[in-house]
Amino acid sequence: MLPSAFEDYLEAILTITGDGKRPVALQEIADALDTERTVVEDTLTSLIEEGYLEQAPGGAVRLTERGFTLASRVARKHRVLQCFLTEMLGVDADRASKEACALEHGISDETIDRLSTYMGGNQPAPGRMGRCRGRDACTLLDCKEGDTVRVAMIRGPRRNRRLLDLGIFPGEVVQIRRKLPNNSVVVRAKGCDIGISPEVAASIIVESCP
Amino acid sequence: MRFALVGNPSVGKSLIFNQLTGLGVEVSNYPGTTVELQRGNTCFQREMIELVDLPGVYSLDGESEEEALVREFLGQREIDAVIVVTNVTRLERNLYLLLQVAEYGLPMVVVLNMVDEAVKQGLEIDTNPLRDLLGVDVILAAAAQGKNIDQIIPAALAATRPATVEIPYDHHIEAAVRSLGKIFGADRVESIQALQGIGDNPELLEAARAIADEIESRHRMTAAQIIAANRHNFAHQIADLMLKEDVMLPRSDLDGFLTRAFPGIPILLGVLVGMLLLVFALGTFLEEMIVELFDVFALEPFHMLGLPPLIDVVGASILLALQAGFGIAFPYVLLFYIFISILEDSGYMTRAAFLADNAMHRLGMHGGAVIPLTLAFGCNVPAIMSVRLLHSRRERIIGSFLATMVPCSARTVVIAGIVAAFVGIGAAFSVYAIVFVLILITGLFLSRVTPGERFGMIMEMVPLRRPDPRLVLKKAWSRLSEFLFIAMPLLLAGSVVLGLLEFFGIMTLFEQIVEPYTMALLGLPGYSATALIFGILRKEMAFETLAILAGTADLGSVLSSLQLYIFAIVTVLFVPCLATITVLLREVGARITLAITAYTVALGLFVGALLFHLLG
Numbered sequence: 001m002l003p004s005a006f007e008d009y010l011e012a013i014l015t016i017t018g019d020g021k022r023p024v025a026l027q028e029i030a031d032a033l034d035t036e037r038t039v040v041e042d043t044l045t046s047l048i049e050e051g052y053l054e055q056a057p058g059g060a061v062r063l064t065e066r067g068f069t070l071a072s073r074v075a076r077k078h079r080v081l082q083c084f085l086t087e088m089l090g091v092d093a094d095r096a097s098k099e100a101c102a103l104e105h106g107i108s109d110e111t112i113d114r115l116s117t118y119m120g121g122n123q124p125a126p127g128r129m130g131r132c133r134g135r136d137a138c139t140l141l142d143c144k145e146g147d148t149v150r151v152a153m154i155r156g157p158r159r160n161r162r163l164l165d166l167g168i169f170p171g172e173v174v175q176i177r178r179k180l181p182n183n184s185v186v187v188r189a190k191g192c193d194i195g196i197s198p199e200v201a202a203s204i205i206v207e208s209c210p
Numbered sequence: 211m212r213f214a215l216v217g218n219p220s221v222g223k224s225l226i227f228n229q230l231t232g233l234g235v236e237v238s239n240y241p242g243t244t245v246e247l248q249r250g251n252t253c254f255q256r257e258m259i260e261l262v263d264l265p266g267v268y269s270l271d272g273e274s275e276e277e278a279l280v281r282e283f284l285g286q287r288e289i290d291a292v293i294v295v296t297n298v299t300r301l302e303r304n305l306y307l308l309l310q311v312a313e314y315g316l317p318m319v320v321v322l323n324m325v326d327e328a329v330k331q332g333l334e335i336d337t338n339p340l341r342d343l344l345g346v347d348v349i350l351a352a353a354a355q356g357k358n359i360d361q362i363i364p365a366a367l368a369a370t371r372p373a374t375v376e377i378p379y380d381h382h383i384e385a386a387v388r389s390l391g392k393i394f395g396a397d398r399v400e401s402i403q404a405l406q407g408i409g410d411n412p413e414l415l416e417a418a419r420a421i422a423d424e425i426e427s428r429h430r431m432t433a434a435q436i437i438a439a440n441r442h443n444f445a446h447q448i449a450d451l452m453l454k455e456d457v458m459l460p461r462s463d464l465d466g467f468l469t470r471a472f473p474g475i476p477i478l479l480g481v482l483v484g485m486l487l488l489v490f491a492l493g494t495f496l497e498e499m500i501v502e503l504f505d506v507f508a509l510e511p512f513h514m515l516g517l518p519p520l521i522d523v524v525g526a527s528i529l530l531a532l533q534a535g536f537g538i539a540f541p542y543v544l545l546f547y548i549f550i551s552i553l554e555d556s557g558y559m560t561r562a563a564f565l566a567d568n569a570m571h572r573l574g575m576h577g578g579a580v581i582p583l584t585l586a587f588g589c590n591v592p593a594i595m596s597v598r599l600l601h602s603r604r605e606r607i608i609g610s611f612l613a614t615m616v617p618c619s620a621r622t623v624v625i626a627g628i629v630a631a632f633v634g635i636g637a638a639f640s641v642y643a644i645v646f647v648l649i650l651i652t653g654l655f656l657s658r659v660t661p662g663e664r665f666g667m668i669m670e671m672v673p674l675r676r677p678d679p680r681l682v683l684k685k686a687w688s689r690l691s692e693f694l695f696i697a698m699p700l701l702l703a704g705s706v707v708l709g710l711l712e713f714f715g716i717m718t719l720f721e722q723i724v725e726p727y728t729m730a731l732l733g734l735p736g737y738s739a740t741a742l743i744f745g746i747l748r749k750e751m752a753f754e755t756l757a758i759l760a761g762t763a764d765l766g767s768v769l770s771s772l773q774l775y776i777f778a779i780v781t782v783l784f785v786p787c788l789a790t791i792t793v794l795l796r797e798v799g800a801r802i803t804l805a806i807t808a809y810t811v812a813l814g815l816f817v818g819a820l821l822f823h824l825l826g
Contacts, residue, residue: 153430157431157432157434157435158432158434159663159665160666160668161271161272161273161434162272163668164269164439165268165272165438166268166668167302169438169442170435170439172439177465178465178470180469180470180471180565180568181471182567182568183568184564184565184567184568184577184667186465186469186564186671190302190306190442191299191300191303192303192671193465194668194669194670194671195469195560195564195567195577195667195668195669195670195671196666196667196668197567197576197577197666197667198568198571198666199666200667200668201666
C-alpha cells in the first residue's frame with residue numbers, strides 16, 4: 001500500500017498523458033499537482049525505486065506497466081466517486097473532485113465495483129481521466145432550443161427502451177427542436193420529432209458537437 | 211391466403227388496409243390481450259384473401275402490448291406474406307422496423323408509401339438498393355391518392371421467396387448469436403431477442419443474460435443499445451443509397467405555433483373547450499329529437515296497447531333503456547368520437563399530449579393521459595378503455611380514478627337540467643368548479659400514494675395532416691359500437707330490474723327506510739335516494755326519475771334551490787354508472803373498481819353533507 005500522495009502522482013501522470021505512454025517532464029507534474037519542483041523530485045525518485053516509474057531521456061519519467069495498472073485503478077476510483085458525488089448526491093463539481101481525491105485512497109476495489117454497478121455502469125469512458133462528465137457534458141435539459149448535440153449515454157436504458165427504437169441512442173446526433181419552460185423537450189432524431197418528458201430528458205447525457 | 215400489414219404508427223397502414231378490403235371489416239380481440247386486430251377479406255382472381263392489420267409499432271423488440279402482439283404474430287409464421295408499409299418521408303426510421311421484420315425471413319412485400327409527400331419535399335427515391343438487399347418486391351405508393359395500391363395484392367401473391375437480410379451486428383453480438391445457436395439451437399432472431407431479454411425459453415434467456423451482462427460491462431452500452439445502434443446504422447446506409455435529396459423545399463412549420471407554450475397552450479384550451487361546447491350544443495339538440503321520437507312513436511303507442519301491468523312495466527323499461535342508450539350514444543358519444551378521431555388523425559393529439567405533459571405529471575401521469583381525460587367528458591366508458599394507453603399500472607390506476615370523476619355528457623345533462631334550469635347558470639358552473647377542484651386534489655393525492663414506478667413520456671410527434679373523413683367516421687363508428695356493445699345489455703337488464711322493483715313496491719319501502727337518513731345527512735326527501743339509485747344505471751336518469759317521483763317537471767316548485775343543488779352535486783360525484791363499472795372491472799380489476807366506487811360514493815355523500823350543513 002503506497003502513501004496516498006504517491007497514488008496522486010501516478011494518477012496525475014496518467015491524466016497528463018491520457019494513455020500513460022508518453023514521458024512526462026518534472027515541471028508538468030509539479031504544475032498539475034501545484035507543488036514545488038523539489039518535492040516532486042523526491043517523490044518521483046521513490047516511485048522509480050518502487051518500480052512504478054521509469055526514467056526517460058531528458059529528466060522526464062514514464063509509467064511502467066505496474067505503475068500504469070495502479071494509476072488506472074486510482075483514476076477509476078476517482079471517476080466513480082466523483083460521479084457518485086455529483087450525480088447521486090448533488091455535490092458541486094469542484095468540491096466533488098477534491099473530495100474524490102481524498103476518498104479514492106481509502107476505498108476498496110470491491111466497494112468501487114459495487115458503487116459502479118449501483119450507478120448502472122454510469123461513469124464516463126476511460127480517456128477522460130479524473131474528471132466526471134458533470135463538468136464538460138450535460139443532459140438534454142441543459143441544451144437550448146436549436147442546439148445540435150450527440151447522445152453520449154442514456155441512464156436507465158431498460159425503462160427507456162422506446163428511445164432506442166425511435167433513434168435516440170448513444171452516438172446519434174439529435175437536434176433540440178423545442179424546449180418548453182417546464183422542461184418538456186422535442187428533439188429531432190432520424191428526421192422525426194420526438195416529444196420527451198423532463199425526467200426522461202434528464203436521463204439522456206449529451207455532449208455538444210462541433 | 212393470409213397476409214399481414216406491418217408498419218410504424220401513422221404511415222397510412224389503415225388507409226391502405228381500408229382501400230384493399232373495402233367494407234366488411236371485422237374487429238377481433240387477439241387472444242390473451244386487449245389489443246384489437248382488424249381483419250378483412252378481399253377477393254383477387256377468385257381467390258379469397260384474408261388481410262390482418264397489425265397495430266402500428268416502432269420495433270419488434272419493445273415491451274408494449276402492441277409490440278409483443280406483432281412479435282408473437284410474426285413468430286407463429288401462420289401468414290403467407292408480410293406487407294411492410296413505410297413512410298418514405300421518414301425512410302430511415304421506418305427501415306429500422308423493416309429490417310427487423312425482414313430478419314424473420316417471411317415472404318415479404320415492401321410498400322413505400324407517401325411518395326406524393328416525398329416529391330413535394332424534393333426527395334428522389336431509388337427502390338433498387340432495397341430490392342437487391344432483401345430480394346423482395348418494392349412498391350412506390352401514395353395511399354392518399356390510391357396510387358399503386360392495386361399492385362400490392364398481386365405482389366404479395368407472387369412473393370414466395372423469404373426475405374433475406376443479414377444485419378451486420380457488433381462482433382461481440384455476432385459471437386453471442388453463434389454460441390447461443392450452438393448450445394440451444396436458437397436461430398438468429400431468437401438469439402438476438404434473447405440477448406435483449408425477450409423470449410420464453412428460460413435456459414436460453416438465462417445464458418443470454420449472462421452474455422449480455424458481459425457485453426454490457428465491456429462496451430458500457432447494453433446489448434439492446436448496441437443492437438439498436440447497429441440496426442439504425444445499417445438503416446442509415448440503406449436510406450443513403452435510396453434517397454437523393456434535390457433541394458429541401460421550405461416547409462411551413464405549423465409546429466412553430468402548436469408546440470410552443472404560447473400560443474400552443476391557448477390553442478389547446480381553445481380546441482378542448484370548443485369541442486366540448488360544440489358537442490353539447492349539437493348533442494342537446496339531437497338528444498331532444500331522439501327522446502321525442504321515442505316518446506311519440508314507441509313509448510306512447512306501447513302504453514296504449516293496454517297490456518297486463520307486469521308486461522307493460524317490463525316492456526316500458528326496455529324501451530326506456532333503448533331510449534336512454536340511443537339518446538346518449540348518437541348525440542353525445544358519436545359526435546364526441548368524431549371530434550376525437552379528427553384530433554388523432556390530424557396528429558394534433560400528440561401535440562396536445564406534449565403540452566399537457568407537465569400538468570399531467572403533477573397528477574402522477576404523463577402527457578398521454580390527456581386523451582382519457584378528454585374522452586371522459588363525452589363518456590367515461592371509452593375514457594376508461596383508453597387508459598390502457600398509459601404505460602404503467604400506477605398511471606392506469608390514477609387515470610381510471612380521475613376519468614371516472616370527470617363529468618361526462620350524461621352528468622352534464624343533470625347539471626344543465628337541474629342546476630342551470632332551476633338554480634342559475636352561475637351555480638351550474640360552480641358545480642363544475644367543485645368537481646374540477648376535487649379531481650385535482652384526488653390526482654395530487656393519488657400521485658403521492660399510488661405505488662409503482664413513474665414513466666416519462668417518449669412520444670413521436672406524428673406528422674400533421676388532413677384527416678380522411680371516411681377513416682374518421684369509421685373509427686368513430688367502431689368505437690361507438692364498442693360502447694353500445696358494453697353499455698346496452700347493462701342498460702336493458704338494469705332498467706328491467708329497477709322497473710320490477712318499482713312495480714312490486716320495494717322502492718317505496720326503501721324510500722321510507724332511507725328518508726330519515728337522507729333528510730338528516732343531505733336534507734333531501736326519500737324519493738331522491740331512489741333517483742340517485744337510478745343514476746347508477748345512467749346518470750341523466752337521476753334527473754328524469756326525480757322529475758317523475760316528484761310528480762312534476764317543475765322541480766323548483768317542490769324542492770328548494772339548495773336541495774336541487776345538493777342533489778346535482780351528489781349525482782355528479784356519486785358512483786360511476788353501471789357501464790363504467792363494467793369497463794373498470796375489465797381494465798383495472800375488481801379491487802381498484804371497488805376502491806373507485808367506494809371513494810366516489812363517500813366523496814359524493816361527504817361533499818353533499820358538507821354543503822347542506824354549511825349552506826343550510
